[in-house]
Amino acid sequence: MANREDIALMGHLMRRAGFGASHDELRDMTENGYEATVDDLLNPERFEPVDDDLLFRYMPGYEGALGPPLNQAEWVYRMINTERPLEEKMALFWHQLFATGNSKVDNPPELTQQIAMFRRVGLGKFRDILVELAQNPAMIFWLDNNGNHMGAINENWGRELLELFSMGVGNYSEDDIKEASRAFTGWTIGPKIPRNPLGRFYWNFEYRPEDHDDGEKTFLGHTGNFDGQDIIDIVVNQPATARFLSRHLYNFFVADEPQVPSWNITPPNDPDAIDQLVAAYDESDGDIRAMLRVLFNSDFFKEAQFSRVKSPAELVISTARLAGNFSAPRPGFNSLAFECAYQGQELLNPPSVESWHTGSEWIDGGALVRRVNFAAGLLGDVSLPGVKSIVANLRSRGALSAEDMVDACLEMVGPLEVGDITRAELLDEARSGGELRWDTEADVAESEKRVGVMLALIAASRDFQFA
Amino acid sequence: MLTTVAAGRVFDYNYCIGMYGMSGQGFWSPQDFALADDNVMYVISRGAEELGQRISRVTQDHQFLGQFGANGRGDGQFVWPRSITLDNDGNVYASDDFLNRISVFDPEGGFISCWGEAGDGKGELNGPCGMAFDADDNMLVVDSQNHRVQKFTHKGKHLSSFGSHGDGDGEFNLPWGLCLDADGNVYVADWKNNRVQKFDADGNFLLKFEAAPRSGVGDLHGPTGVAVDSEGDVYVTDWGNHRLQVYAPDGRFITSLVGDAQQPSPWTQTYIDANPDIVKARRRVNLEPEWRFRRPVSVRVDENDRIFVLEANRHRIQVYDKVKDYEEHPLNL
Numbered sequence: 092m093a094n095r096e097d098i099a100l101m102g103h104l105m106r107r108a109g110f111g112a113s114h115d116e117l118r119d120m121t122e123n124g125y126e127a128t129v130d131d132l133l134n135p136e137r138f139e140p141v142d143d144d145l146l147f148r149y150m151p152g153y154e155g156a157l158g159p160p161l162n163q164a165e166w167v168y169r170m171i172n173t174e175r176p177l178e179e180k181m182a183l184f185w186h187q188l189f190a191t192g193n194s195k196v197d198n199p200p201e202l203t204q205q206i207a208m209f210r211r212v213g214l215g216k217f218r219d220i221l222v223e224l225a226q227n228p229a230m231i232f233w234l235d236n237n238g239n240h241m242g243a244i245n246e247n248w249g250r251e252l253l254e255l256f257s258m259g260v261g262n263y264s265e266d267d268i269k270e271a272s273r274a275f276t277g278w279t280i281g282p283k284i285p286r287n288p289l290g291r292f293y294w295n296f297e298y299r300p301e302d303h304d305d306g307e308k309t310f311l312g313h314t315g316n317f318d319g320q321d322i323i324d325i326v327v328n329q330p331a332t333a334r335f336l337s338r339h340l341y342n343f344f345v346a347d348e349p350q351v352p353s354w355n356i357t358p359p360n361d362p363d364a365i366d367q368l369v370a371a372y373d374e375s376d377g378d379i380r381a382m383l384r385v386l387f388n389s390d391f392f393k394e395a396q397f398s399r400v401k402s403p404a405e406l407v408i409s410t411a412r413l414a415g416n417f418s419a420p421r422p423g424f425n426s427l428a429f430e431c432a433y434q435g436q437e438l439l440n441p442p443s444v445e446s447w448h449t450g451s452e453w454i455d456g457g458a459l460v461r462r463v464n465f466a467a468g469l470l471g472d473v474s475l476p477g478v479k480s481i482v483a484n485l486r487s488r489g490a491l492s493a494e495d496m497v498d499a500c501l502e503m504v505g506p507l508e509v510g511d512i513t514r515a516e517l518l519d520e521a522r523s524g525g526e527l528r529w530d531t532e533a534d535v536a537e538s539e540k541r542v543g544v545m546l547a548l549i550a551a552s553r554d555f556q557f558a
Numbered sequence: 559m560l561t562t563v564a565a566g567r568v569f570d571y572n573y574c575i576g577m578y579g580m581s582g583q584g585f586w587s588p589q590d591f592a593l594a595d596d597n598v599m600y601v602i603s604r605g606a607e608e609l610g611q612r613i614s615r616v617t618q619d620h621q622f623l624g625q626f627g628a629n630g631r632g633d634g635q636f637v638w639p640r641s642i643t644l645d646n647d648g649n650v651y652a653s654d655d656f657l658n659r660i661s662v663f664d665p666e667g668g669f670i671s672c673w674g675e676a677g678d679g680k681g682e683l684n685g686p687c688g689m690a691f692d693a694d695d696n697m698l699v700v701d702s703q704n705h706r707v708q709k710f711t712h713k714g715k716h717l718s719s720f721g722s723h724g725d726g727d728g729e730f731n732l733p734w735g736l737c738l739d740a741d742g743n744v745y746v747a748d749w750k751n752n753r754v755q756k757f758d759a760d761g762n763f764l765l766k767f768e769a770a771p772r773s774g775v776g777d778l779h780g781p782t783g784v785a786v787d788s789e790g791d792v793y794v795t796d797w798g799n800h801r802l803q804v805y806a807p808d809g810r811f812i813t814s815l816v817g818d819a820q821q822p823s824p825w826t827q828t829y830i831d832a833n834p835d836i837v838k839a840r841r842r843v844n845l846e847p848e849w850r851f852r853r854p855v856s857v858r859v860d861e862n863d864r865i866f867v868l869e870a871n872r873h874r875i876q877v878y879d880k881v882k883d884y885e886e887h888p889l890n891l
Contacts, residue, residue, distance in 0.1 A: 098583040289826065422637055
């Protein structure tokens with residue numbers, strides 16, 4: 092029989108490696124064992140992918156979406172309904188790291204294709220991921236590599252590859268940027284059939300040898316007739332790359348770090364943890380799956396419960412999963428996509444290539460009100476299937492004291508650990524209604540209502556904002 | 559190729575109708591259409607989320623006559639409009655597989671009534687899709703998530719039903735469209751089972767159209783719509799494979815049509831001509847992907863065996879003629 096600590100640890104794992112899990116799911120996973128669950132998460136092919144046919148039967152407008160938020164809604168559907176939570180969470184990780192936005196690309200299906208690429212290769216070797224990224228049409232257009240020509244380089248992609256996507260500032264020179272850019276000349280996209288009035292059509296990656304600068308280049312101390320793949324081979328073998336990527340993984344999966352632009356002058360909060368991830372990178376030739384296996388099984392991860400502020404996507408998706416009313420195709424996924432945007436994270440349209448600032452910067456007065464209203468609105472609605480399931484769980488325990496009621500509700504939504512102030516307020520509310528009883532229809536109606544209020548209060552708490 | 563010759567049949571591409579339009583002239587993720595008198599057609603658009611739901615009234619020669627219906631749950635409104643058919647008086651019936659109801663309009667689009675109760679009991683609906691009227695003016699409805707076909711009077715009184723969930727003969731898995739032939743036999747696109755099943759008018763299983771046992775030819779991936787011509791040939795929109803499959807009356811596979819819209823519809827051409835950058839861009843690309851079917855979702859055949867294929871993701875209808883008096887040209891030309 093799973094104990095509370097084991098379930099709490101599993102809840103922690105699923106909040107980070109996925110988008111949360113219900114109490115029943117956590118109990119089953121705990122029976123399976125922590126390391127076995129990590130292994131399942133790292134091998135998503137063991138589970139069925141989202142049924143595209145079913146999705147597009149009911150939501151045909153999501154396929155080749157003509158405009159936002161339909162492409163965002165399509166991803167929200169997948170994040171909520173996937174049986175491969177880490178695959179989808181990694182897609183979100185890479186989207187936040189390799190931020191590409193519709194504000195410039197103006198081609199929603201291409202952004203969806205990019206996310207599908209992250210889904211396909213996101214747990215593989217970092218080298219392969221960077222090659223895929225360099226050949227991704229949305230990225231090529233986003234960072235102007237289609238304007239990067241032999242004899243007339245455009246440095247945008249070359250610069251961001253080094254600064255934002257692999258090594259971080261301070262680890263390369265301006266000359267390295269220029270040389271890298273020369274190596275990626277000829278990596279481009281061709282014209283496509285224009286949008287409308289017959290829907291959207293896709294770009295294709297094109298390599299144009301006549302536009303590729305095949306001359307000698309010197310990059311990070313290496314000299315040769317490099318092309319883009321050679322540049323990536325050199326990049327992924329830099330110690331700075333291992334450290335930069337490790338810090339990103341830590342920031343996304345373990346605990347909030349200082350904002351990325353300060354990393355060249357601000358050391359990690361937990362240097363030993365970063366060292367462990369760097370070692371995993373080096374030992375595995377930059378294999379993301381291997382790094383995450385070390386991360387999820389580490390003490391530093393297990394001890395980091397509730398030390399990250401949920402991103403808007405995490406808050407919206409995990410709450411909707413818990414409420415259970417978006418577990419199949421239905422109208423309204425666009426409202427969840429809008430909600431992510433209102434809270435400060437418009438999916439597939441980050442504010443710039445620098446991506447979103449994370450941690451406490453997700454929260455401001457307006458965003459906090461939206462977060463609270465959204466989560467409390469869903470979890471306080473006792474007509475929703477997931478909330479009904481929570482009520483049924485409490486009812487199965489019989490009459491509950493105020494203390495037991497608060498503990499049970501916290502157990503159902505995380506389990507969530509709350510501070511003394513929050514707990515005191517929850518207890519005040521619970522005590523005001525007396526013992527939770529289920530003896531008569533009137534008792535049941537009243538108790539359901541009180542559980543809804545309690546869940547809404549929990550969702551509105553400071554503590555609920557943390558993953 | 560514009561003309562396909564197979565097994566003694568000739569299918570000749572003629573023209574296409576429609577384009578994308580969030581409202582007004584055009585369609586958005588159209589799901590079904592009905593052929594009415596005087597060259598009029600009704601096309602039902604599913605749109606996306608809260609936008610684009612409507613029935614467009616157009617002619618086969620590209621006149622946009624108007625539209626009716628909109629997003630909502632009130633009378634004459636839709637959330638997930640799916641299929642459309644006409645009764646003997648030309649009234650328009652539209653199914654909504656979210657609201658689980660059938661809405662009825664007069665030929666001009668005036669709302670008359672709606673009926674349908676959600677559930678899985680007799681006469682209740684869960685995801686109504688394809689519809690067709692029989693010779694007695696009773697309506698057959700694919701009750702998709704109840705995996706059955708139900709028969710109602712045109713006012714919605716339940717008469718009978720057949721089918722259940724499964725993959726055996728006479729069983730269904732999320733069926734979608736259906737049609738009747740001249741003898742009253744019923745053809746059901748058994749979507750998740752990748753086949754079309756044929757039943758007699760009483761719902762007794764007769765035949766199925768699917769991949770041939772050994773060769774696999776004639777396979778289907780998510781069939782959505784089905785139609786039968788005057789000679790008994792059966793046309794199936796093979797949604798997942800983006801093609802139209804043609805079968806002989808005995809189930810033998812004849813050929814595939816893949817879409818041949820090399821000449822844009824007049825609506826589309828007007829849009830292109832009004833945008834010089836689009837004209838320029840189109841001259842630099844291979845346009846073939848544009849010609850081909852993308853999510854063919856419904857097929858209808860008129861009394862002259864003209865075949866109309868509706869594409870959800872290209873927002874148009876491609877029209878083929880089944881040529882009866884075709885004479886082969888000299889092959890050594």
